Amino acid sequence: MTTTFRDLxxxxxxxxxxxxxxLKARYRGSVxxxxxxxxxxxxxxxxxxLVFTRFFPRPGVDAYPLFLFAGILPWTFFAGSVLESTSAxxxxxxxxxxxxxxxxxxxxxxxxSHLVHFALALPILLLALGVTVAVGxxxxxxxxxxxxxxxxxxxxxxAGIALMISSAAVLFRDLRDLVANLVQLGxxxxxxxxxxxxxxxxxxxxxxxxxNPMTPFVVSYQSLFVFGKVPDTLDxxxxxxxxxxxxxxxxxxxDRLRDTLAEVI
Amino acid sequence: xxxxxAISVSEVSKxxxxxxxxxxxxxxxxxxxxxxxxxxxxxxxxxxxxxxFEVNRGEAFGVIGRNGSxxxxxxxxxxxxxxxxxxxxAVDGRISALIELGxxxxxxxxxxxxxxxxxxxxxxxxxxxxxxxxRIVEFAGIGPFLDEPVKTYxxxxxxxxGFAVAVHVDPDILLIDEVLAVGDEEFSQQCVAKIQxxxxxxxxxxxxxxxxxLVRNLCDRALWLEKGEMAGLGDPVRVVDEYLQSVAGSRxxxxxxxxxxxxxxxxxxxxxxxxxxxxxxxxxxxxxxxVALCDQKxxxxxxxxxxxxxxxxxxxxxxxxxxxxxxxxxIFHTDGTCVYGTNTDIEGFLSTRIESPSxxxxxxxxxxxxxxxxxxxxxxxxxxGRAFDYRRGAIRFVVGSRVHDTGLYRPQxxxxxxxxxxxxxxxxxxxxxxxxxxxxxxxLDAEAMKKSRRKPRKP
Numbered sequence: 001m002t003t004t005f006r007d008l009x010x011x012x013x014x015x016x017x018x019x020x021x022x023l024k025a026r027y028r029g030s031v032x033x034x035x036x037x038x039x040x041x042x043x044x045x046x047x048x049x050l051v052f053t054r055f056f057p058r059p060g061v062d063a064y065p066l067f068l069f070a071g072i073l074p075w076t077f078f079a080g081s082v083l084e085s086t087s088a089x090x091x092x093x094x095x096x097x098x099x100x101x102x103x104x105x106x107x108x109x110x111x112x113s114h115l116v117h118f119a120l121a122l123p124i125l126l127l128a129l130g131v132t133v134a135v136g137x138x139x140x141x142x143x144x145x146x147x148x149x150x151x152x153x154x155x156x157x158x159a160g161i162a163l164m165i166s167s168a169a170v171l172f173r174d175l176r177d178l179v180a181n182l183v184q185l186g187x188x189x190x191x192x193x194x195x196x197x198x199x200x201x202x203x204x205x206x207x208x209x210x211x212n213p214m215t216p217f218v219v220s221y222q223s224l225f226v227f228g229k230v231p232d233t234l235d236x237x238x239x240x241x242x243x244x245x246x247x248x249x250x251x252x253x254x255d256r257l258r259d260t261l262a263e264v265i
Numbered sequence: 266x267x268x269x270x271a272i273s274v275s276e277v278s279k280x281x282x283x284x285x286x287x288x289x290x291x292x293x294x295x296x297x298x299x300x301x302x303x304x305x306x307x308x309x310x311x312x313x314x315x316x317x318f319e320v321n322r323g324e325a326f327g328v329i330g331r332n333g334s335x336x337x338x339x340x341x342x343x344x345x346x347x348x349x350x351x352x353x354x355a356v357d358g359r360i361s362a363l364i365e366l367g368x369x370x371x372x373x374x375x376x377x378x379x380x381x382x383x384x385x386x387x388x389x390x391x392x393x394x395x396x397x398x399x400r401i402v403e404f405a406g407i408g409p410f411l412d413e414p415v416k417t418y419x420x421x422x423x424x425x426x427g428f429a430v431a432v433h434v435d436p437d438i439l440l441i442d443e444v445l446a447v448g449d450e451e452f453s454q455q456c457v458a459k460i461q462x463x464x465x466x467x468x469x470x471x472x473x474x475x476x477x478x479l480v481r482n483l484c485d486r487a488l489w490l491e492k493g494e495m496a497g498l499g500d501p502v503r504v505v506d507e508y509l510q511s512v513a514g515s516r517x518x519x520x521x522x523x524x525x526x527x528x529x530x531x532x533x534x535x536x537x538x539x540x541x542x543x544x545x546x547x548x549x550x551x552x553x554x555x556v557a558l559c560d561q562k563x564x565x566x567x568x569x570x571x572x573x574x575x576x577x578x579x580x581x582x583x584x585x586x587x588x589x590x591x592x593x594x595x596i597f598h599t600d601g602t603c604v605y606g607t608n609t610d611i612e613g614f615l616s617t618r619i620e621s622p623s624x625x626x627x628x629x630x631x632x633x634x635x636x637x638x639x640x641x642x643x644x645x646x647x648x649x650g651r652a653f654d655y656r657r658g659a660i661r662f663v664v665g666s667r668v669h670d671t672g673l674y675r676p677q678x679x680x681x682x683x684x685x686x687x688x689x690x691x692x693x694x695x696x697x698x699x700x701x702x703x704x705x706x707x708x709l710d711a712e713a714m715k716k717s718r719r720k721p722r723k724p
Contacts, residue, residue, distance in 0.1 A: 013391065017382045025373035098365035099386060100344050174292040259348040262341070263281065 141228030160246030277352035358437025367427030
């Protein structure tokens with residue numbers, strides 16, 4: 001485990017350039033550049049706002065678009081990283097098989113580039129916050145300055161899962177389908193579209209939501225950006241716990257599978 | 266630098282697991298249905314078994330063998346891409362591997378950015394790449410395309426760039442897997458030249474290739490793998506030849522009472538590059554029954570003065586008539602340096618037929634070597650290099666000189682002095698001189714006599 005962390009430090013430059021490479025390659029030749037990466041969450045935002053404020057108006061929160069946006073961004077960071085990490089290693093088979101290359105860099109690069117997308121979307125979230133404050137439906141609080149800390153904790157959590165999934169996906173080719181379905185399901189079982197404490201959620205439903213490890217993360221961002229409050233201590237502790245378990249398990253699984261990767265890929 | 270070997274492989278085996286029934290991949294579904302996550306392989310194949318050898322620092326080490334003999338597996342084990350199933354592997358120094366050129370390039374990104382990314386992948390820091398950047402670009406010859414996406418490059422430019430980055434990592438150990446076969450002739454030569462330069466600078470080279478000439482010319486030692494096991498290790502010319510014999514088939518094995526195969530393979534080889542024993546190998550259809558260094562009167566020489574006219578005489582016995590045969594001679598300093606080598610093929614003689622015992626004379630009007638110990642290799646082989654009879658160190662001789670000049674070769678020369686200076690030629694420069702001309706067989710001391718009696722028995 002310690003060697004893995006030391007290697008990671010050595011490879012930070014590698015992870016940085018590969019992330020830059022991915023981002024550049026993705027947006028080279030497209031006029032709107034990174035805004036494409038925002039298109040999906042913005043579209044979701046529009047559709048859900050329409051559905052849950054006009055067609056089916058029971059959101060249980062005043063500034064619904066802002067609330068939605070604050071939850072969709074961390075969710076997209078998680079979902080995008082996890083989905084893409086299923087192919088992180090197999091799509092770079094050449095590197096793993098032909099170059100002396102630390103394979104763990106690959107899922108981490110995926111996480112890093114999704115983190116960059118997340119960070120680039122923050123100004124827009126702040127803009128949305130500004131607009132909502134202007135119409136008097138939200139308050140700005142200095143607690144949003146804590147956001148980077150939560151992002152860091154979430155990054156560690158996501159990185160652990162990405163490490164696990166990327167290496168296991170090489171051995172189990174159908175893991176990708178499984179993950180895709182779980183992620184889709186997970187979206188509705190995470191309080192992104194509705195507040196966790198909505199009165200229409202039955203008690204057993206709240207238990208179910210509490211079992212979802214993404215819940216404290218999403219709830220915390222909503223708390224920072226929409227309600228201007230420091231997240232609950234329970235949520236903070238859960239986040240730290242999940243992040244620790246996830247990253248340790250991630251490296252453990254990856255270490256066990258590492259030696260077989262170049263062979264079975 | 267320490268004298269530790271650069272690469273040491275001990276009792277290394279590598280087993281690949283083969284999964285039958287269509288796929289090597291299992292699905293999670295099937296694993297869960299069978300309630301075991303560990304997939305047991307149907308069969309396994311041993312790509313390398315119990316292999317041990319060492320590669321010395323600064324050595325050029327060739328690995329040859331048929332397809333599937335485990336060469337590339339060995340390279341991947343050494344580079345750390347694969348892990349051995351059992352045994353230990355120790356590598357001392359920074360490695361760069363040319364396994365697939367440009368493997369890490371991203372097609373959408375410019376050549377400039379790819380150089381940085383590839384360099385960092387190979388273990389350089391950004392600053393180190395800055396320092397090397399101009400050299401890399403120059404070597405790759407991609408100047409005008411530097412800022413174009415790599416997808417617009419020709420395949421030649423692509424591999425050139427890959428090679429350029431990989432060799433400019435300044436590795437202590439360079440692993441090369443058959444990459445010199447790609448690209449055009451000019452590029453191949455450029456690569457070989459670069460590799461030779463690296464060898465000269467003391468980089469340890471490990472070359473996996475089917476280009477046997479490269480092994481013969483570049484490598485200090487060669488390893489021949491056959492089905493994952495060591496089939497030969499040692500002098501590259503000999504090992505390559507044994508390999509060629511084996512590829513050509515076993516029918517060639519019968520004819521010779523030839524070649525007491527040297528038994529002390531491997532270990533002893535590198536300790537003493539000059540061995541006083543003759544090494545001899547070949548398939549034996551043609552035999553060099555006598556190889557001698559003679560003066561103009563046909564007397565055997567063992568010591569000569571610099572600038573003596575000499576003749577290398579070879580008598581050939583024919584066991585099976587041949588159409589394709591080449592005679593070659595090489596003169597080596599006993600430190601292993603090749604002073605001169607040539608053969609009848611290089612010099613444009615096309616063989617047509619040899620049926621009966623013959624004699625070949627290689628006449629040198631003036632052997633302008635400096636003082637020292639030398640050996641001569643003589644061989645008769647096919648045009649593609651498969652030896653009928655290869656006699657390494659067939660002759661050993663000493664060159665004496667009046668002058669203590671240095672180097673390998675003494676060009677015909679004179680000094681001309683002009684202007685206001687005066688130099689006087691000393692006569693006592695002649696002291697300590699062996700007789701200026703020709704020590705013949707009769708003058709040999711007892712030790713040399715013993716040596717000369719070891720000539721192989723005549724058939």
